[in-house]
Amino acid sequence: MISVKNIVKTYGKKDSLFKALSNVSFSIPEGSTVAIVGKSGSGKSTLMHIMSGLDHPDSGAVMIGDQELHKLKGRKMDKFRSTEMSFIFQAFFVEANQTCYQNVSLPLEIAEEGQRKIRIEDALGQVGLKDKIDAKAGNLSGGQKQRLAIARAIVNKPKLIFADEPTGNLDSSTGEMIIKLLFKLNRLNKNTLIVVTHDNELADRCQYRITLKDGKVVHFAENKKVSK
Amino acid sequence: MKIFDVSQRSARNLKQAKARTLLTAMAIGVGAFALTMTLAASNGAQSYVNRLISNNFDPTELLVAKDETIFGRGDNNKPQEYDASFGSISSASGAPIQVKQVTEQDVNKILKYPLVEQVREGVILNVQYVTRPGQKKYIANIQDYSPARNPEILAGSIPKPINNTSLLLPEAYVSALGFKDPQSAIGKELTIAIRKSLSSQIVETGTAPRNLQDAEVIGDKSTVLVPFKVVAVLKSEPAQPGTELSLQISTQAAKNLNDIATAGTSQYRQYTRVNVKVKDGEDKANLLKVQEQLSKDGFVSQSVEETQQFLTQIINVLKTIVVAFGLIAIIASVFGVVNTMYISVIQRTREIGLMKALGMRRKDVSRLFRFEAAWIGFLGGAIGSGLAVVLGTLLNPWITNKLDFGTQKLLIFKANQIAILIVLLVLVAIFAGLLPARKAAKLDPIEALRTE
Ligand SMILES: Nc1ncnc2c1ncn2[C@@H]1O[C@H](COP(=O)(O)OP(=O)(O)OP(=O)(O)O)[C@@H](O)[C@H]1O
Numbered sequence: 077m078i079s080v081k082n083i084v085k086t087y088g089k090k091d092s093l094f095k096a097l098s099n100v101s102f103s104i105p106e107g108s109t110v111a112i113v114g115k116s117g118s119g120k121s122t123l124m125h126i127m128s129g130l131d132h133p134d135s136g137a138v139m140i141g142d143q144e145l146h147k148l149k150g151r152k153m154d155k156f157r158s159t160e161m162s163f164i165f166q167a168f169f170v171e172a173n174q175t176c177y178q179n180v181s182l183p184l185e186i187a188e189e190g191q192r193k194i195r196i197e198d199a200l201g202q203v204g205l206k207d208k209i210d211a212k213a214g215n216l217s218g219g220q221k222q223r224l225a226i227a228r229a230i231v232n233k234p235k236l237i238f239a240d241e242p243t244g245n246l247d248s249s250t251g252e253m254i255i256k257l258l259f260k261l262n263r264l265n266k267n268t269l270i271v272v273t274h275d276n277e278l279a280d281r282c283q284y285r286i287t288l289k290d291g292k293v294v295h296f297a298e299n300k301k302v303s304k
Numbered sequence: 305m306k307i308f309d310v311s312q313r314s315a316r317n318l319k320q321a322k323a324r325t326l327l328t329a330m331a332i333g334v335g336a337f338a339l340t341m342t343l344a345a346s347n348g349a350q351s352y353v354n355r356l357i358s359n360n361f362d363p364t365e366l367l368v369a370k371d372e373t374i375f376g377r378g379d380n381n382k383p384q385e386y387d388a389s390f391g392s393i394s395s396a397s398g399a400p401i402q403v404k405q406v407t408e409q410d411v412n413k414i415l416k417y418p419l420v421e422q423v424r425e426g427v428i429l430n431v432q433y434v435t436r437p438g439q440k441k442y443i444a445n446i447q448d449y450s451p452a453r454n455p456e457i458l459a460g461s462i463p464k465p466i467n468n469t470s471l472l473l474p475e476a477y478v479s480a481l482g483f484k485d486p487q488s489a490i491g492k493e494l495t496i497a498i499r500k501s502l503s504s505q506i507v508e509t510g511t512a513p514r515n516l517q518d519a520e521v522i523g524d525k526s527t528v529l530v531p532f533k534v535v536a537v538l539k540s541e542p543a544q545p546g547t548e549l550s551l552q553i554s555t556q557a558a559k560n561l562n563d564i565a566t567a568g569t570s571q572y573r574q575y576t577r578v579n580v581k582v583k584d585g586e587d588k589a590n591l592l593k594v595q596e597q598l599s600k601d602g603f604v605s606q607s608v609e610e611t612q613q614f615l616t617q618i619i620n621v622l623k624t625i626v627v628a629f630g631l632i633a634i635i636a637s638v639f640g641v642v643n644t645m646y647i648s649v650i651q652r653t654r655e656i657g658l659m660k661a662l663g664m665r666r667k668d669v670s671r672l673f674r675f676e677a678a679w680i681g682f683l684g685g686a687i688g689s690g691l692a693v694v695l696g697t698l699l700n701p702w703i704t705n706k707l708d709f710g711t712q713k714l715l716i717f718k719a720n721q722i723a724i725l726i727v728l729l730v731l732v733a734i735f736a737g738l739l740p741a742r743k744a745a746k747l748d749p750i751e752a753l754r755t756e
């Protein structure tokens with residue numbers, strides 16, 4: 077179970093105090109797919125940053141299994157993130173000057189894990205980029221770049237994958253392909269997928285939909301139609 | 305993150321910014337070049353001094369004089385009380401100065417010291433001329449041959465001990481005296497002419513000359529001709545300055561000639577300096593004991609080591625000046641490294657954010673940039689030192705020739721020195737990279753990932 081309990085996050089000081097998240101709570105089972113939706117500025121990215129331990133809440137807790145995330149400090153937090161989580165961003169954030177191999181290698185290097193060649197080849201194979209292994213990431217198309225970012229996100233076999241607007245920079249057919257890939261990999265690798273999105277079509281395919289408005293959860297829905 | 309992976313990533317980053325990396329490294333390279341050259345030149349100078357010393361001095365001997373001026377320490381600007389032991393020598397600037405000299409009694413006194421094995425009087429004497437049958441006369445000076453001297457021999461050999469009729473001839477006299485090559489001078493007889501002092505002439509003739517012509521006639525009659533046999537021809541050695549035109553003979557023979565020239569004068573059997581050989585003088589304690597005793601008896605002495613230190617001191621002063629300039633260049637290059645590293649951090653803000661989001665430790669992020677700085681330092685050091693070695697090696701023969709250093713190389717490159725220099729430059733570069741690396745390590749991943 078991944079539980080978010082009474083998260084409050086404010087920005088600014090006294091006079092210009094701004095509540096980005098107020099009393100956000102929900103629970104989702106591990107291995108599920110979750111969409112966080114809402115208007116721009118509603119607090120989606122802030123929530124994702126707190127759930128991934130990149131940011132600290134003013135109060136409240138995030139439980140990942142038995143682990144209270146923000147109780148982890150320093151080295152332990154880094155270790156947890158490097159082995160249990162990964163990210164996919166709207167703007168890909170792949171290193172254009174490095175090869176696909178080197179890009180995918182990064183999480184393994186950070187987590188100090190071995191058997192890199194096999195694992196990198198496997199991850200690139202899963203996103204259909206095996207033949208581009210030695211190509212410079214800068215020479216890939218937008219869709220290929222995002223597939224490369226997905227390979228980088230799955231190479232470590234993390235429990236949790238956060239994706240912030242993964243299709244935002246792609247045309248609809250390429251976006252569609254990326255979405256299909258994300259769900260296929262979720263079924264295959266049994267990781268939890270948390271997607272921040274404006275895209276209703278994407279949100280409809282997730283098992284859970286969390287709607288934020290002005291930092292509050294205004295709607296929490298389980299989509300029974302989506303098969304596990 | 306493993307150190308190997310960190311260093312690989314930083315090397316890759318540098319390769320992506322080749323021009324910037326190289327330019328920054330070049331600034332360090334200038335300092336490395338200057339320092340490598342300085343080190344090489346001072347190695348050369350040091351080895352020159354060492355060779356000069358070991359080819360001319362016996363480390364078990366002490367140089368002993370009565371007057372501090374001989375060792376360049378005395379104060380001869382004040383009037384000194386007269387005594388009979390004063391004699392005249394030339395100062396470094398050529399002016400005649402009066403110094404106290406070592407007398408025969410002094411020599412006998414020193415010989416009685418328990419730790420003294422032998423006293424060798426240092427004789428340098430201008431003779432009237434040197435010649436051989438059928439050849440012109442040439443001026444010459446005579447020096448006693450020190451067994452510690454190790455000159456380069458062109459022909460013949462130096463017998464040990466050298467006997468009293470043997471003579472070592474400098475290369476320059478070979479053709480002057482009509483020999484076709486050094487080898488053909490060996491075994492030939494030379495005549496050295498020496499004029500008795502005026503007072504001994506008066507004693508022998510029983511009359512004092514009444515006018516100048518008179519004196520000249522008597523003087524010519526009292527010229528003594530002494531035969532010597534050439535046993536070796538010496539290459540004129542720049543490592544033994546002042547000996548280029550000196551005919552060297554045994555100490556005893558030199559003393560005999562000196563006696564002839566000075567008999568009846570105040571200079572008779574007086575020496576500006578003597579060489580005192582110490583028993584088991586390899587042991588520094590023995591040298592010190594003798595030096596103590598000498599100073600108690602009013603002598604001044606200098607060991608070979610002290611002579612060497614004196615010369616080395618001069619080299620060190622010069623070295624310090626050039627090293628200072630090299631260091632200034634390196635300090636200037638530090639700012640270049642800081643600047644380059646800051647640019648690198650700013651350019652890679654997003655990448656740093658991603659790495660931190662993926663759980664890369666702060667210290668590894670910082671290490672990534674310190675490695676980058678280290679690479680720049682290494683590159684600069686290797687380029688600068690490498691260029692210095694290549695250029696130095698190519699120019700060495702030419703410089704050596706220009707400076708008339710003989711077989712001595714002016715620039716001596718030592719691998720271990722260069723290695724240490726490069727390591728130091730790497731450390732300097734890492735130091736310069738500390739602040740930018742800290743900035744990178746402290747980046748907030750959320751902020752960093754927001755920048756587009
Ligand atoms: N560091 C910050 N300082 C001040 N305010 C912030 C900061 N980060 C976020 N906010 C504010 O918090 C609110 C929520 O921001 P957040 O980025 O979570 O929105 P979002 O739902 O992801 O929007 P979008 O769809 O445009 O990405 C916004 O009003 C934003 O201005």
Ligand SMILES: [Mg+2]
Pocket residue numbers: 120121122240
């Ligand atoms: Mg957002």
